[in-house]
Amino acid sequence: MAFQLTPEREQQLPEILARYPTKMAACLPLLHLAQEQNGWVSDDVIAYVAERLELSAAHVFGVATFYSLYHTHPVGKHHVWVCRTLSCALNGADAIVAHCEERLGIHVGETTADGQVTLHTAECLASCGTAPMMQIDCEYHENLSPEKVDVLLDRLRQS
Amino acid sequence: MLQRTEHLTKRYGTKDGHTLERYLADGGYEQARRAMSMSREEIVNECKAANLRGRGGAGFPMGIKWSFMAPKVAPERPHYLVINADEGEPGTFKDRTLMEKDPHSTIEGCIIGCRAIGAHVAYIYVRDELHLAKDRLWGAIREAKEKGYLGAKPFGVDYPVEVYVHAGAGAYICGEETSLLNSLEGRRGEPRLKPPFPAQAGAFGMPTTVNNLESIATVPTVMRLGGENFSKMSALHPKEGGCRLYGVSGHVKTPGIFECAVGVTLRELIYDLGGGVKGGELLAVIPGGSSTPILRADELVNAPNEKDALHAWHGKSVLDVPMGVETFRGLGTMLGTCCATVLSTQACPVRAMHNLMRFYRVESCGQCTPCREGSGWLERLLDKIVAGTGTLDDLNRLSEVANSIMGNTICAFGEGTAMPALGFLKKFRPEFEEYIRTGGRSSTNRLELHAAAAE
Ligand SMILES: Cc1cc2nc3c(=O)[nH]c(=O)nc-3n(C[C@H](O)[C@H](O)[C@H](O)COP(=O)(O)O)c2cc1C
Ligand code: SF4
Numbered sequence: 001m002a003f004q005l006t007p008e009r010e011q012q013l014p015e016i017l018a019r020y021p022t023k024m025a026a027c028l029p030l031l032h033l034a035q036e037q038n039g040w041v042s043d044d045v046i047a048y049v050a051e052r053l054e055l056s057a058a059h060v061f062g063v064a065t066f067y068s069l070y071h072t073h074p075v076g077k078h079h080v081w082v083c084r085t086l087s088c089a090l091n092g093a094d095a096i097v098a099h100c101e102e103r104l105g106i107h108v109g110e111t112t113a114d115g116q117v118t119l120h121t122a123e124c125l126a127s128c129g130t131a132p133m134m135q136i137d138c139e140y141h142e143n144l145s146p147e148k149v150d151v152l153l154d155r156l157r158q159s
Numbered sequence: 160m161l162q163r164t165e166h167l168t169k170r171y172g173t174k175d176g177h178t179l180e181r182y183l184a185d186g187g188y189e190q191a192r193r194a195m196s197m198s199r200e201e202i203v204n205e206c207k208a209a210n211l212r213g214r215g216g217a218g219f220p221m222g223i224k225w226s227f228m229a230p231k232v233a234p235e236r237p238h239y240l241v242i243n244a245d246e247g248e249p250g251t252f253k254d255r256t257l258m259e260k261d262p263h264s265t266i267e268g269c270i271i272g273c274r275a276i277g278a279h280v281a282y283i284y285v286r287d288e289l290h291l292a293k294d295r296l297w298g299a300i301r302e303a304k305e306k307g308y309l310g311a312k313p314f315g316v317d318y319p320v321e322v323y324v325h326a327g328a329g330a331y332i333c334g335e336e337t338s339l340l341n342s343l344e345g346r347r348g349e350p351r352l353k354p355p356f357p358a359q360a361g362a363f364g365m366p367t368t369v370n371n372l373e374s375i376a377t378v379p380t381v382m383r384l385g386g387e388n389f390s391k392m393s394a395l396h397p398k399e400g401g402c403r404l405y406g407v408s409g410h411v412k413t414p415g416i417f418e419c420a421v422g423v424t425l426r427e428l429i430y431d432l433g434g435g436v437k438g439g440e441l442l443a444v445i446p447g448g449s450s451t452p453i454l455r456a457d458e459l460v461n462a463p464n465e466k467d468a469l470h471a472w473h474g475k476s477v478l479d480v481p482m483g484v485e486t487f488r489g490l491g492t493m494l495g496t497c498c499a500t501v502l503s504t505q506a507c508p509v510r511a512m513h514n515l516m517r518f519y520r521v522e523s524c525g526q527c528t529p530c531r532e533g534s535g536w537l538e539r540l541l542d543k544i545v546a547g548t549g550t551l552d553d554l555n556r557l558s559e560v561a562n563s564i565m566g567n568t569i570c571a572f573g574e575g576t577a578m579p580a581l582g583f584l585k586k587f588r589p590e591f592e593e594y595i596r597t598g599g600r601s602s603t604n605r606l607e608l609h610a611a612a613a614e
C-alpha cells in the first residue's frame with residue numbers, strides 16, 4: 001500500500017512548507033516526519049515525499065542516502081548509537097561498544113532477532129565533556145559505565 | 160591571568176534558564192528592542208568595534224562579515240541569516256550548551272542579526288541528534304512570538320522577523336557553510352565551489368550570512384556592553400575581543416564548558432578549568448577540534464625574530480600562549496572552536512591519529528577525489544600500522560597522501576584532514592617510528608586509561 005502520513009502528521013505539513021521559499025527545502029523535514037512514522041525510508045516513502053514536494057524520486061533518494069540518519073533499509077524499533085570519536089575513545093568508548101555487542105548479541109550495524117534494537121556507532125555527538133556517551137532514540141546518556149549500559153539496554157529490550 | 164566571565168553562561172546553573180521569564184528577569188530582549196530603532200550601519204559598527212571573531216572555527220571578524228551584505232535589499236532578492244549549529248567537529252560541545260540552557264540569547268541574537276543584515280528570516284541549522292536543543296529553540300521561538308518579539312511587528316516595529324529551526328540528518332560536512340546551505344535547501348549536503356560567497360549567493364541563491372550559533376548568541380552581550388567595552392574584556396584586545404566559551408575534554412579531571420575573557424592559555428584551560436590531567440602526565444593537546452593540529456606538551460615557542468607576533472613568548476612553553484586566532488596560527492595550529500582535547504601519557508598518539516582519520520574517511524562527502532580517496536588511504540595505512548605490519552615507508556606515504564589532499568579540494572574539509580594528519584606525523588615522528596619497529600609494543604597502544612588510573 002502506498003505510504004500516507006497520519007492525519008496528525010499531515011496537519012504539520014502546511015506549517016513546514018510555510019517556513020521556506022521553495023518546496024524542495026521541506027525535503028529533510030518531510031523525510032524525518034515520514035521516517036518517524038514508518039520506521040525507515042522505504043521506496044513508498046520516497047515516492048510519497050517526491051510527489052508531495054514535486055521532486056523527482058531520484059532527488060529524494062539521493063538525499064535520503066546522503067545522510068546517515070535516514071535508514072533506507074528496515075531497522076529495529078529502537079536505535080543505540082555509541083559515540084566512538086576521540087574524546088569518547090579516550091574515556092573508554094571501545095569497551096562500551098564491545099559491551100553493547102556482547103549484551104545485545106549482535107555486531108555494530110545489526111538488529112536484534114526480536115527486531116527491538118539496532119546498534120550503531122556514531123561520530124562525535126557534541127557531548128565530549130561527558131564521555132563516554134551514547135544516544136538511545138532521542139535521548140543522550142552520558143558518563144557511561146558498563147553497569148549503566150546494562151540498565152539502559154535491559155529497559156530498552158522490554159519496551 | 161584567568162578571567163572567568165558570566166555573560167553567556169549566567170543562566171546555566173538555574174533550572175529555568177531556558178525560559179522567557181528568567182531571560183526577561185535578566186534584562187533579556189532589551190537589546191533586540193533597541194536594535195529595532197537603530198540603523199543597519201549602527202549595529203554593524205557596534206559589532207565591528209567588538210572585534211568579535213567568529214566562533215565557528217575560522218575566526219572571521221563578525222562585523223566585517225555582516226558588512227558584506229548589500230546595503231540595499233532588492234525586493235526580489237531577500238536576505239537571509241543562517242545560524243550554524245551543526246556542531247560536529249570532534250571535541251566540540253559548546254553550542255549545544257547554549258541551545259539547551261539559554262536558547263533565548265540565540266533568538267535575541269537572531270533578531271538583532273536580521274536587522275543588521277537586512278534579513279527578515281533566520282534559519283537555525285541544528286544537527287538532528289540534538290533533540291533537546293531543537294525543542295528548547297522551538298520553545299523559545301514560541302515564547303518570543305507570543306510576546307510579539309518575533310512575527311509581523313517585532314516590538315511594534317514594522318520589520319517582520321521569523322526564526323525557524325532546520326534539522327540536519329547526520330552529516331559532519333553540513334557544518335561547512337555551503338554544504339549547510341544545500342542541506343537547508345533540501346539537497347545532498349555537498350559543499351559548493353566558492354565564489355560565489357554566501358553574501359552574494361547563499362540560501363536559495365540569495366544574499367546570506369552564515370554565523371556560528373555562539374557568535375549569534377554573543378550579540379546581545381555586545382549590544383548591552385557596547386562594542387568597545389566588549390572588546391576590552393579580552394587579553395588580546397583589539398585584535399580579538401570579548402569573552403567566549405572554552406571547552407576541555409579527554410584526559411582531564413573536570414571536563415566541561417567554561418566562559419572566560421578571550422586570551423586563556425592552554426595551561427589554564429587544562430589545569431585550572433579542566434582540573435588537571437588524569438592518568439599520567441600531559442602528552443599533548445588538540446587545541447580546538449580535531450581539524451586543528453596537535454601540540455605537544457614539551458613544545459616551546461620558536462619566535463626569535465623581534466617582529467614575530469609571538470616573540471614575547473619565545474622559548475616559553477606553547478601552553479602559556481594566550482589562545483587566539485592569530486597567536487595559534489603563529490604556533491602552526493589553529494584556535495578552531497576553542498574546545499580542547501587532552502591526551503595523557505597513557506594515550507597512544509598512533510591510535511589517536513587512527514581514530515581521527517577514520518572519522519574523516521567516514522565523513523568525507525566524496526565529491527573531490529583527493530579527499531574521498533585520500534582519507535581512505537590515510538585510514539588504511541594506519542590500519543596496517545596499528546595491525547603491526549606497517550613499514551617506515553608507510554610513514555612517508557602517509558605524508559604524501561596528506562600533502563596531495565592539501566589545496567586540491569572544493570572545501571576546507573580537505574585541509575581539515577590533511578593538517579592534523581601532518582601534525583601528528585611531524586610531532587610524533589619518533590613515536591611512530593618506534594611503534595612500527597616494535598609492532599606497537601613500544602607504546603601503550605591504547606587510548607583509554609588503565610582502570611586504576613582512571614580514578
Ligand atoms: C568541514 C567543516 C565543518 C565545519 N563545521 C562547522 C560547525 O559544525 N559549526 C560551525 O559553526 N562552523 C563550522 N564550520 C565553519 C563554517 O563553514 C563557517 O565558517 C562558520 O559557520 C561561520 O560562522 P562564524 O563566522 O560565526 O564563525 C565548518 C567548516 C568546515 C570546513
Ligand atoms: S573536500 Fe572532501 S568534504 Fe569537501 S567537498 Fe571535497 S570531498 Fe567533500
Ligand code: FES
Nearest residue numbers: 083088125127128
Ligand atoms: S567524541 Fe564522543 S561526543 Fe564528542
